[in-house]
Amino acid sequence: MRATFAGVGEAFDETLPNTSILVETDTASLLLDCGFTAPGALRRAAGDAVLDLDMIYISHYHGDHYFGLPALLVRFIEEGRKRPLKILGKTGIRGRVNRLMDMAYPNAPSRAEFETYFIECGPGEEIRHAGVNFEFALGDHPMPCLAVRLTADGKSLYYSGDGRPTDATRSLAAGCGLVIHEAFVLDGETPGHGSVDSALAFAAEAGAHACALVHLNRTVRRNQKDAVLARLAETHDLHAFLPEPGDTFTI
Numbered sequence: 001m002r003a004t005f006a007g008v009g010e011a012f013d014e015t016l017p018n019t020s021i022l023v024e025t026d027t028a029s030l031l032l033d034c035g036f037t038a039p040g041a042l043r044r045a046a047g048d049a050v051l052d053l054d055m056i057y058i059s060h061y062h063g064d065h066y067f068g069l070p071a072l073l074v075r076f077i078e079e080g081r082k083r084p085l086k087i088l089g090k091t092g093i094r095g096r097v098n099r100l101m102d103m104a105y106p107n108a109p110s111r112a113e114f115e116t117y118f119i120e121c122g123p124g125e126e127i128r129h130a131g132v133n134f135e136f137a138l139g140d141h142p143m144p145c146l147a148v149r150l151t152a153d154g155k156s157l158y159y160s161g162d163g164r165p166t167d168a169t170r171s172l173a174a175g176c177g178l179v180i181h182e183a184f185v186l187d188g189e190t191p192g193h194g195s196v197d198s199a200l201a202f203a204a205e206a207g208a209h210a211c212a213l214v215h216l217n218r219t220v221r222r223n224q225k226d227a228v229l230a231r232l233a234e235t236h237d238l239h240a241f242l243p244e245p246g247d248t249f250t251i
């Protein structure tokens, strides 16, 4: 299982694309979140591998996590894509995406030569598509966000989406090889978001081998990056890192 970090930024960072991660397994290719600045970054990071995408998972309905879908889908239409596409998300995913397409490019879907299937996901559910097992739990975020655990090829990956850890997400992440967690601030408490400290503690408690921190607040990343890297270097028995766009990690 391989993760490619197309984007690693928060919502409004002018230098980093929104957090969006391509996960490739032996049987499937899927994208975790697709915010407004993600599609171009995904092309830059993954090239033609984007054309093999089977599934897109949307963790929650903030624009920096799904407003990139029209650009991604319309380019697929222009490229004559034939491969079916599954879009997974919380209750209402079909209506949300259809409304978004209707506002952005209302005539494009009629030209699509591929089928799009919508799959609703909920906390505590377990589903399986294309050889990938999906499990979900709610994190603590103002817009309810479904963290996801992916299992394939005997490996597991956890992605928080946005939000502070909860008891449910701690259980979900237990035993995952890679934890990808949002960390909005360095330490302390921020309503609805995690911190570097809480994400590292979360990954250590999960027994993860590696922890990638994403979605760092743009001001923190600009002014406190050295302090963040110093904190990562202090971890033991856990490879903690701050990925850049285009970085890959194999689990």
Ligand SMILES: [Zn+2]
Residues within 6 Å of the ligand: 060, 062, 141, 143, 162
């Ligand atoms: Zn959010």
